[in-house]
Amino acid sequence: MTTHSIVRTSALEKRFGGIVATQDVDLDIPEGELRCIIGPNGAGKSTLFALLCGIHAPDSGNIFLKDRDITALPSFRRVRLGLGLTFQTNRAFHELTVRQNLEAPFRLPQGGRSSTSEKRYQYALSTFGLDMTSDVPARELPHHRLQWLEIAMVLAGGPDVLLLDEPTAGLSPEETLQTARVLRHLNDDGLTIIVVEHDIAFVREVAERVTVLHQGAIFAEGTVADITAHDDVRRIYLGQA
């Protein structure tokens, strides 16, 4: 079976001042995959995330979404092309109610999501136990529910690719496990998911393939088993974890 790549980067490079944050990154994510991007602190994970969603522009290289060159597109256009993302620090609208949070995401002018995305969205709402009509301010939710709320908000927009930056930051082991289960289910349903992650237990739980970043470049790529068995990866990453 040949799988078609849905997100692809070629020779992506970004510098801040004199520091190289990412260089020569060639990422290729096939449609329907659940990919984890890992690496020690300062490996360039956050920069790669910012480049993918358009917060930073790369100094050179290109980004493709569904074969379309999106390198020069502003963030909101990328989102409309099917990219959904959550931040490392929770960015749900804390002062708004749960209802307002879930009403805000972008809807296509025709109104409504496709039946697939509607199914995914409803699944996330019910599994996460979120009430669409709740007038509770989001800031009163416990932390894990805020994280889930942000994932649900993004699913409300009906994305084809979900890009999550450390979705389990600050969650308990059980909450992490539950998040992993939901992501697995969504992925089984055909949604492509890219997770930038720190928590190796979580990575073991969800990932099909893992990309390891080190000093701004791709250091290794392979299945979870490959990567955890890789001596150099152990040295640079797992040894420090």
Add this chain to the structure above:
Amino acid sequence: MKYLALLTGPEDIGQSRLFWAVFVLLVVNFLAGPLWMSEFEASNVSYYLLNLPMALGLCLLWGYCGVLSFGQVAYFGIAGYLYGIIAGNMRGDPWGPLLGEVGGLAACAVVSAIFGYFMFYARVQRWIVPILTLVLALLLETFLGQTAGYQWRVGSVQLGGYNGMTGIPWFQLGDLTFFGYSFYYYVVLVVLVSYLGCRALVNSHHGKVMLAMREDPLRTELLGYDIRARQLAVFVIAGVLAGLSGLLYVQWGNYITPSQLGLVQAALPVIWVAVGGRSKLLAVAISAYALNWITYSLSSAGNQYALVIIGGLLVAVMLFFPDGIVVTLARNMNRQALARLFRRG
């Protein structure tokens, strides 16, 4: 049914049937005003009402969208002066005043669109918008202030420098001229439509996006919205609403002076919105009406303390009721038994 939901939606004060009963009674009361008000009193009430569109526009912009403007009076002035110029030059033409209105509002839309383009598409920091809008108003005031003398006229209309433009025609539709009671009805109608329109806007999907932009512009953009265009759109709507108030003002008093665009006047809309509570339209409408009534009564009684009182009120509200007086009251009421009535009644 869909349109009714826009009016009764949750983003403004009042969803219950009781609320709407009170609201309708209030409107009926205004409509029946001429039964118990003299023409003079009706004219005063028109004055308290005519600033509401400007206040509501600023409420949309600041309270719902998180973009503060200090220069709404610029659009007030642009519309007022332009109406004076167009209607004044077409004196005798029964459709001149209507053309003046269209011209005035169009000018507001164009100026606010150009000005807003430079600010929002540059993604300037939040504090820059109020400062630059204020500068625009001050420059217009300075410009109009030095237009004394015969050479400063457009067609047959004198701009008049600091003495202002006088003899601005009444509003007129064909053979129907609006003054006295008929002007009062016209103001009530315009204000009611402005309020309900704003209310429908904040309850629409665009309204939800406005709230999201207020809270976190970057997150909103990463949900797929072009926040530059959306902020600009609200900025233009607010500019046109301020222009609407300017039109009503010149049609009410038949004159306008540059001081209407000055620093003190520019502060007033911000004060109405802050004192009532910027996060709810109805709160702003109530405080704008009440404060206009108070300042008008104070200053027509020759009270020189009016502005000190208003300035002190602003500082006190910002310190002790940062969410605004009416919004705070409404929230506290909601917690009590009365609220239960209001909600489910």
Add this chain to the structure above:
Amino acid sequence: MEEFSLVISVAYQFGTNAAFLLLCALGLIVILGMMNIINLAHGELMMMGAYTASLSYQAGLPFPLCVAVSFLVVGFVGAVFERLVVRRFYGRELSALVVTWGISLLLSQGTLMVFGPFLPSIPIPGGSLDVGAYSLSVYWLILIAVSIAVVVALAWLYNRTTFGLHARATMQDAAMARALGVNTGRIYMLTFSLGAGLAGFSGALLAPTASIMPFMGQQFVAPAFITVVVGGAANVIAGAVGSSVLLSLVRTPVGFYLGAFLGLVALLLAALIIIRLMPNGVSAALQRWSDRRAQSH
């Protein structure tokens, strides 16, 4: 000789415009750089400086001393405002703008009620200097020198003193500075007081060139705001100097050929175009430029 005096005269025009913008904006930009707050009572603080100068001048003080008194008095007033009101609005920049506007209304109306519609003006010190066919005001030459001196003094304050070190640390990361033992509350108060004092100082210096009235501050706020918007908040001194020089290059020719009002309009248009090109102001652009230079070396 003819060309020489023309060059001197043009340089003088640029210098007075830049000095005027710098004096108007310094107090504002000091506060903005530190707290990300625009003090809308800035014009009224300048007015208070002029009032203090006028009153102490009537009392028989020599003019330079009047200016010093204005700096201290208005600086003290600023400290009081910071303690009572402004400190509650840190982190809420729009609310801070609104509350300082309320204060400005109170100050100008209060002054009108206490002192009446105007105070006696101060005669312009110094005479004029003839260069060829042109006549230059000695006082404005002094103002140019004074504004350069103030910038140098601020640069010294920020770069060479403990206060400056703590202030820059607070500016970069207030939480971190607190963790390192900096009393950030005190730094905020001193900075606000310094900004207010500079407003009073400038108000006193510009008093001889203006009528001393409760609403005189209004004529300074538009140029001051534009200078600050163009300068940005990234680096106080670079922003203030860069933007006042840049804007005087716009204002001088337009003002000379088309009149003072259009000079002001040109400032606004220039500001709109400059922020479109450099959204975080001249200071951030200068910063980036120097970073890039450092990188290429």
